[in-house]
Amino acid sequence: MSLITNVMDHSLDDGYAEAAARRKAAGEGGLPKTLSARLVLAAGLVLAALVVTVGAAQARVAAPVVAKERQELIDRIDRETKAADKLESNVNKLRDDVSDRQRAALRTSGGSAQADLVGILSGATAVHGPGVKLVVNDAKEATSGGNGDPRETADFSDTGRVRDRDMQRVVNGLWQAGAEAVSINGQRLTALSAIRAAGDAILVDNRPLVPPYTVLAVGDGNRLSTRFQNGADGLYLHALEENYGIRATISTESDLRLPAAPSVIVRTAQPSTEKGTS
Incomplete structure (x- = not known):
């Protein structure tokens, strides 16, 4: 019990207590005692407050600018998306027109049935x-x-x-x-x-x-x-x-x-003109 009592009563090492007493006696501890030291401390506090104030003001000024730029970017994306959708719609209409003209030309030449079958199997025709x-x-x-x-x-x-x-x-x-x-x-x-x-x-x-x-x-x-x-x-x-x-x-x-496939493009295969080949 005496050991526990000693630890509780002397939680801070005696050496630290003696050092603090010497600093206090020499006037080194606590707040600055001289006028110049106090002025330096006050200047430091003012400078820190000024930095914080300027930073907050700049943040408030920049916030509307950032929000405006963000909204402009969103509006631009929306415009470009609508333009792309419109172009895609035009492409689909032109593709359908080309397919109709191809079928009409094939009907004139007597190849409609085979062309329709090829279009269905290839995915080029809506089914x-x-x-x-x-x-x-x-x-x-x-x-x-x-x-x-x-x-x-x-x-x-x-x-x-x-x-x-x-x-x-x-x-x-x-x-x-x-x-x-x-x-x-x-x-x-x-x-x-x-x-x-x-x-x-x-x-x-x-x-x-x-x-x-x-x-x-x-x-x-x-x-x-x-x-x-x-x-x-x-x-x-x-x-x-x-x-x-x-x-x-x-x-x-x-x-x-x-629906028909958006695009069916063959880059390598060629139709064979020879008969009886496999």
Whole structure:
């Protein structure tokens, strides 16, 4: 008990107490005693207050300027976006006009049926008919966070996100099941289409899509649905539902309408003029 009492009574080392006493006796401790020292201290306080005041004033002056520049940038983005949308609409109208003229020219030359078939299979022509509608969505708990592999992280919010490879398997499964035309969120797929990822976004032909992902496939609806769900890619989608909470619904439809692909450009292939070649 005596040791504890000594520690409580002498919490500060005796040497520190003696040093403080000597400084106090010599007039070195406490506030400045001379007029010059007090003036220096006052000048320092005034300078510090001046710096703070000037900084606050500059911040108040700069705030409206920054807000104005930000609004101008937003307005410029909106104008450019509207202009791009207008140009894209004009391009689509011109493309439709060119397609109509091509079909008219082919009808005149007697090649309409074959041209229509080629246009349907290539994705260059809008189509409609029976088929299936497949809607794939992220799990309810999924978020946009996470940079790792969604099938290897422990965070459920990452594993519950639909990824580009998931949509690749869905589309390939529908083709294999007998689909004659496929689109995702209104984007028509062709033999040149690519489904990729950019961060958390899924791109179809470099156009970002947002969930839910609505996949339309034209074909024999009942047969297409059964073959897809019983195939390897349909079972893969079912496993995503069971294990990661990804949501998917499939239904047969009597009439689906799929748009034409925005552009079908062949850069390498050439039509063959020889007969009997393979």
